[in-house]
Amino acid sequence: MNAKAKKVLTALWTYCLLIIVAFIFVFPCLWLVMGSFSATGNLYNIDGFFDTRLSVDAFVKLFTDTKIYDYPNWLLNTFIVASLSCILSTVLLIGTAYVMSYFEFRARKPLMKLTLVLSMFPSFMGMTAVYLLMTQFNLLNNLLGLVFIYSCTAPLGYLVQKGFFDTIPHSIYEAARIDGATNARIFRTITLPLAKPMIVYTALTSFTWPWSDYILPKLLLSEESNYTVAVGLMGLGEEEFSRFAAGSVFIAVPIIVLYFVLAKNMVTGLTAGSVKG
Amino acid sequence: MAKVVLSDVCKVCGGKVKAVKEFNLEIKDGEFVVLVGPSGCGKSTTLRMIAGLEEITSGKIYIGDRLVNDLEPKDRNIAMVFQNYALYPHMSVYDNLGYSLRCFGEKKDVIEKKVHDVARMLDIEEFLERKPKELSGGQRQRVALGRCLIRDPEVFLFDEPLSNLDAKLRVQMRSEISRLHQRIGGTFVYVTHDQTEAMTMGDRIVVMKDGLIQQVDTPENLYEHPANTFVATFLGSPQMNLYEARLEGGKALLGGEGEEPLALDLLPETFLKMEHYEEGQKAIVGIRPSDFSLGNEKDRDVLVEKLDLVEKLGNETLLYFQLPGRKEATLASLRLQMSDRLDEHPSLRIERSHIHLFSPKDGVSLSRLRDRALVPVQVEKRGEEHYVGGILYPNFAERLLAEAPKGDFKAALSLPMDAIHLEEGEGSISMKASVEAIDQYSGYQAIYLLLEDGTRITMRVPEGGPLLKKGERRTIYLEPAKGSLLVDGKTVAGSIPLPHPLVEAAFRMVGKSPFLFLPDKELARRKHYRILAIEDLREEGRMALSLEDEKGRPLGAMIPREENLYVGEILFAKLMKH
Incomplete structure (x- = not known):
C-alpha cells in the first residue's frame, strides 16, 4: 500500500468514527426537536419522533393550555432563579478567584487545598444536609433558597477563574499600586476590564446550571406554583411527550442564543501589548 | 526631588535566604545611581524595597527626610518603569498616562494638559488614542516613561527597562533616559545587569553580588580602581x-x-x-x-x-x-x-x-585605600576614663569587647575614612605625616601618607579640598571617638557602645529557627532576644551583638562570625552545653 492510499484509509476510518460519535450525540437532540413538532406525540411509537405530519401545536399548548401544566409560570420561576444565581455566583466567584490569585496570605494554600478536596465530593452527598439547612432557614419551597444554594456553592469552582487571573502580569498591578490605586480601584479599573472574557464565561456557566438543573429544585420545591421548568416537565404525563419535547426545546433556545451573542466576548488575548513582546 | 537613604537594609526571602544583606547607601538628591550585578544579586529586590513593592526584613529606608518603611508605594512619591513596561492593555495611551492623576483625583482639564505636555516631550502625542498592543517596543517604553513623568515624582525607579528592546533601540533609549535625567534633574535609581548601561548612564554605580554591595563609586573609579576581582572582571569589556x-x-x-x-x-x-x-x-x-x-x-x-x-x-x-x-x-x-x-x-x-x-585569599584589592586606617596609639588610663593621644576616648567601658590590658597600654586605632581630616576638629588628635603618593579618583584624591612612627595610612581628600603634593609634610587630625581599639590584632574596644553584661555566646540554626546559645542559665531562660546592633569584626572571625530580651532588658554577646544575622532578627535563647 502506498503512502497516499494509507493516508486516505486513515482519514476514512477517522471520519467514520467521528460520524458515529457525532450521531450518538446529535441523535437525542434531533429526536427531541422532531418530537416537539410531532402531531401525535406518542413516546412508544416511531411516529412520535419522526411523524409524517408536523405541527407547532405542542408549542402553542405550552403557553395556552396552562390549567394543569403552567409552563409560563415555570419559565418565569426558572428565569428568576437562574438570573439571580447568575449575578450572585459571578460576583462571588470572580471575587474569590481574584483574592486567591492576587493576595498573598497565610491561609491561601490551606484554603485552596480544602476547596479542592471539598469539590471532589459529589454534590448529591450533601442533599440531606442541604434539605435540613433549608428547613432551618425556612427557605424550603422558596425560590430564594435555590438562589442561595447555587450562589454559595459557586465560589468552590474558582480554580478556572484563578488560573485566568494568574496570567495577568503581576507588574500591571504593581504599576497601578505605584500610580496610586487602591486594591478596590485596581479590581474595578484593571482586573475587571481585563477579565471580561472570563466574566462572560463565568456568567454563562452560572446561568446555565440553575437554568437546566433538576435535582435541587426537585428536592426543595414541592408546590407546583414554584416549579422550575425541569421539575415541571418531568411531571408531565406519558401521553404529553410532544409537549415535553416542545418545553425542552424552548428552554434550550435562550441558552443557545446567549452562547452565540456572547461568544465573541469570550476571546482571550486582551492583555496583548501590556508587557513585553 | 529628594535623596534616598538605605540604612542596614536586609531582605530575607522564604525563611532563611538572604536576598539583600546590610545594604547601606545614600543616594544624593538628583543623582543617577545604577545598581548592577549578575542575576540573583539582589539589585531588583533592593529597587522594589525602595518602591515599597517588597517589604524589608530589617533596616530603614528614607526618601527625603521621611522614613518610608511602612508607607504604601503610592505614598512614597516615587514612579517606576518596569522591565516589561506593565502598561494597562485595555486603556489607550492617553488613559495609561492619565491613570495616576485620576487616582489622585486631578481635574479633567489638568489631566488633559499634563498628558499632552508629557506626550509632546516624549514624542508620542500622535499615539494617544492607540492601545499598547498597537505600539512598537520603543513606543511602549516611552509611554511607560511618560507614566512616570506625569506625576512629577521625587524619585524615579527603573527596573531593567531596556532589556526587552533590540540592540539599536536600546542604545537610543539609553541616551534618551540620560537626557531626560539631565533635563528634569530627578533622583534616578536604575537597575541593570548590562555593564555598558551602568558605565554610560550612572553618576555612581553600585556593584552587587550575592546580596552584598561589592563597591560603590563613579564609573571611572570602578574601572580604574576596582575593589576586588569580581568588580574588576564584571565591569569592562x-x-x-x-x-x-x-x-x-x-x-x-x-x-x-x-x-x-x-x-x-x-x-x-x-x-x-x-x-x-x-x-x-x-x-x-x-x-x-x-x-x-x-x-x-x-x-x-x-x-x-x-x-x-x-x-x-x-x-x-x-x-x-x-x-x-x-x-x-x-x-x-x-x-x-x-x-x-x-x-x-x-x-x-x-x-x-x-x-x-x-589578594589571592579573597580577591580584594591590595591597595591600602581601604574603608579603615590603622594607627598605633598610646592609651592612657586616668581614673576610670581612658585617653587616646591625650584625648578622651568616650564610653570605653561600654565598648569593651575583650579584656583590656591594665593601666596604660599600646593599641592600634582603627578609623573609618571620615575620621581622618586635614583640619583640626573637636576631640581630634594631631599627627605629622608626609605624602608618599597620590591617586586621582573622580570626586576625590587618595593620599598615601607616612606617619612619623613609620605607619602608613591613607586618607581621602574630596574634590575642591586642599591640593597636596608628593613629598609634602602635613599635620593630619584623627577623631579617636569614631574608631575602635585593637591590641595584638584583637578588638578590645569596639566602635559602638554595647550593653553589659557582655557574654561569650554562640549562634546556630536549629531546624529553621535561629538560636543563641548562652553560658548563663538565667540569661538562657529568657524567651528570645532581638538584635539591636551588630559590630562585625570580619578579620577576627567574630562579631559583637547588642541585644534586648522580650522585656527590653539589654545584653551584649560576642559570637563567632555569622554571615546571616541582621539587625532586628529575633534569636531564641538556649543554654550552652560545655
Missing part, C-alpha cells in the same frame, strides 16, 4: 585578564609552578600604595585587555609565541594568546586599523600604571 603571581624585587612574576616566570616590572609607587608588602608574597595580577599595546623588539613586555585567534572588529583588534608559561588564555585589545598588518609573533607592551593587584 572584554573583561580583565587575571593571573596568579609572586611579587619579588619590584616585579610581578607571572609563572606557573616550575615554569620560567614572566617578570613584569611594577612601578615603585605600586608597593607604597599597598597595605602590606612582603618580599615573595603571592598576588593576583589584573591587566585589562586595553592596557596592552603594540611594542617592538627593544621595548616590549611580552613576546607572543603563538596567536590562538585574531578578531578584527573594525576599531579594535582582539588577540587571543597564552602568556609564556601560562595555560589560561590572555586577551589583548589593540587599537589597530582593519588594514594594519600584525606580526606572527607580535611584541606587546603593558601599561604599568594600570596593573591591578589583588
Whole structure:
C-alpha cells in the first residue's frame, strides 16, 4: 500500500468514527426537536419522533393550555432563579478567584487545598444536609433558597477563574499600586476590564446550571406554583411527550442564543501589548 | 526631588535566604545611581524595597527626610518603569498616562494638559488614542516613561527597562533616559545587569553580588580602581585578564609552578600604595585587555609565541594568546586599523600604571585605600576614663569587647575614612605625616601618607579640598571617638557602645529557627532576644551583638562570625552545653 492510499484509509476510518460519535450525540437532540413538532406525540411509537405530519401545536399548548401544566409560570420561576444565581455566583466567584490569585496570605494554600478536596465530593452527598439547612432557614419551597444554594456553592469552582487571573502580569498591578490605586480601584479599573472574557464565561456557566438543573429544585420545591421548568416537565404525563419535547426545546433556545451573542466576548488575548513582546 | 537613604537594609526571602544583606547607601538628591550585578544579586529586590513593592526584613529606608518603611508605594512619591513596561492593555495611551492623576483625583482639564505636555516631550502625542498592543517596543517604553513623568515624582525607579528592546533601540533609549535625567534633574535609581548601561548612564554605580554591595563609586573609579576581582572582571569589556603571581624585587612574576616566570616590572609607587608588602608574597595580577599595546623588539613586555585567534572588529583588534608559561588564555585589545598588518609573533607592551593587584585569599584589592586606617596609639588610663593621644576616648567601658590590658597600654586605632581630616576638629588628635603618593579618583584624591612612627595610612581628600603634593609634610587630625581599639590584632574596644553584661555566646540554626546559645542559665531562660546592633569584626572571625530580651532588658554577646544575622532578627535563647 502506498503512502497516499494509507493516508486516505486513515482519514476514512477517522471520519467514520467521528460520524458515529457525532450521531450518538446529535441523535437525542434531533429526536427531541422532531418530537416537539410531532402531531401525535406518542413516546412508544416511531411516529412520535419522526411523524409524517408536523405541527407547532405542542408549542402553542405550552403557553395556552396552562390549567394543569403552567409552563409560563415555570419559565418565569426558572428565569428568576437562574438570573439571580447568575449575578450572585459571578460576583462571588470572580471575587474569590481574584483574592486567591492576587493576595498573598497565610491561609491561601490551606484554603485552596480544602476547596479542592471539598469539590471532589459529589454534590448529591450533601442533599440531606442541604434539605435540613433549608428547613432551618425556612427557605424550603422558596425560590430564594435555590438562589442561595447555587450562589454559595459557586465560589468552590474558582480554580478556572484563578488560573485566568494568574496570567495577568503581576507588574500591571504593581504599576497601578505605584500610580496610586487602591486594591478596590485596581479590581474595578484593571482586573475587571481585563477579565471580561472570563466574566462572560463565568456568567454563562452560572446561568446555565440553575437554568437546566433538576435535582435541587426537585428536592426543595414541592408546590407546583414554584416549579422550575425541569421539575415541571418531568411531571408531565406519558401521553404529553410532544409537549415535553416542545418545553425542552424552548428552554434550550435562550441558552443557545446567549452562547452565540456572547461568544465573541469570550476571546482571550486582551492583555496583548501590556508587557513585553 | 529628594535623596534616598538605605540604612542596614536586609531582605530575607522564604525563611532563611538572604536576598539583600546590610545594604547601606545614600543616594544624593538628583543623582543617577545604577545598581548592577549578575542575576540573583539582589539589585531588583533592593529597587522594589525602595518602591515599597517588597517589604524589608530589617533596616530603614528614607526618601527625603521621611522614613518610608511602612508607607504604601503610592505614598512614597516615587514612579517606576518596569522591565516589561506593565502598561494597562485595555486603556489607550492617553488613559495609561492619565491613570495616576485620576487616582489622585486631578481635574479633567489638568489631566488633559499634563498628558499632552508629557506626550509632546516624549514624542508620542500622535499615539494617544492607540492601545499598547498597537505600539512598537520603543513606543511602549516611552509611554511607560511618560507614566512616570506625569506625576512629577521625587524619585524615579527603573527596573531593567531596556532589556526587552533590540540592540539599536536600546542604545537610543539609553541616551534618551540620560537626557531626560539631565533635563528634569530627578533622583534616578536604575537597575541593570548590562555593564555598558551602568558605565554610560550612572553618576555612581553600585556593584552587587550575592546580596552584598561589592563597591560603590563613579564609573571611572570602578574601572580604574576596582575593589576586588569580581568588580574588576564584571565591569569592562572584554573583561580583565587575571593571573596568579609572586611579587619579588619590584616585579610581578607571572609563572606557573616550575615554569620560567614572566617578570613584569611594577612601578615603585605600586608597593607604597599597598597595605602590606612582603618580599615573595603571592598576588593576583589584573591587566585589562586595553592596557596592552603594540611594542617592538627593544621595548616590549611580552613576546607572543603563538596567536590562538585574531578578531578584527573594525576599531579594535582582539588577540587571543597564552602568556609564556601560562595555560589560561590572555586577551589583548589593540587599537589597530582593519588594514594594519600584525606580526606572527607580535611584541606587546603593558601599561604599568594600570596593573591591578589583588589578594589571592579573597580577591580584594591590595591597595591600602581601604574603608579603615590603622594607627598605633598610646592609651592612657586616668581614673576610670581612658585617653587616646591625650584625648578622651568616650564610653570605653561600654565598648569593651575583650579584656583590656591594665593601666596604660599600646593599641592600634582603627578609623573609618571620615575620621581622618586635614583640619583640626573637636576631640581630634594631631599627627605629622608626609605624602608618599597620590591617586586621582573622580570626586576625590587618595593620599598615601607616612606617619612619623613609620605607619602608613591613607586618607581621602574630596574634590575642591586642599591640593597636596608628593613629598609634602602635613599635620593630619584623627577623631579617636569614631574608631575602635585593637591590641595584638584583637578588638578590645569596639566602635559602638554595647550593653553589659557582655557574654561569650554562640549562634546556630536549629531546624529553621535561629538560636543563641548562652553560658548563663538565667540569661538562657529568657524567651528570645532581638538584635539591636551588630559590630562585625570580619578579620577576627567574630562579631559583637547588642541585644534586648522580650522585656527590653539589654545584653551584649560576642559570637563567632555569622554571615546571616541582621539587625532586628529575633534569636531564641538556649543554654550552652560545655
